[in-house]
Amino acid sequence: MLLERSLKARGNILLGASLIAVGLLLACRSTTAPLQMTLKTAPDHPSMTKPMTFTVHLTDDHGQPVNDATVNGAITMKVMDMGTTKLAFSPKGNGDYEASMKGVDMSGPWNLAVEVAQGSAHAKKDFEVTISD
Numbered sequence: 001m002l003l004e005r006s007l008k009a010r011g012n013i014l015l016g017a018s019l020i021a022v023g024l025l026l027a028c029r030s031t032t033a034p035l036q037m038t039l040k041t042a043p044d045h046p047s048m049t050k051p052m053t054f055t056v057h058l059t060d061d062h063g064q065p066v067n068d069a070t071v072n073g074a075i076t077m078k079v080m081d082m083g084t085t086k087l088a089f090s091p092k093g094n095g096d097y098e099a100s101m102k103g104v105d106m107s108g109p110w111n112l113a114v115e116v117a118q119g120s121a122h123a124k125k126d127f128e129v130t131i132s133d
């Protein structure tokens with residue numbers, strides 16, 4: 001009974017600690033990232049053997065498009081180390097930034113990490129991109 005209780009207490013402490021960690025992470029994000037971004041992939045379901053284009057849409061905390069940012073991406077495979085391919089996004093107006101790739105070496109789940117800098121404002125976001133055969 002006593003052992004059971006102390007295990008439960010330990011579980012609660014762990015849960016509390018992880019909630020605090022998540023809270024800090026969210027707080028950190030909201031203060032350092034007034035920039036919001038979304039990703040579109042063309043085609044919608046990219047194939048590893050065909051060219052694909054990524055479009056990042058960037059807005060400020062008022063929902064207005066941001067056109068003067070520097071946008072860089074790094075794509076990695078999620079399930080194994082296949083190196084990192086860096087992508088430089090070009091501004092296309094209306095808050096859109098584009099980067100293209102000729103294809104990838106393997107199908108499956110990839111991660112596109114996008115980093116945005118505009119003056120002193122920075123934002124980073126991970127997008128999962130599923131690439132088929």
Ligand SMILES: [Cu+2]
Nearest residue numbers: 077080082106
């Ligand atoms: Cu792979």
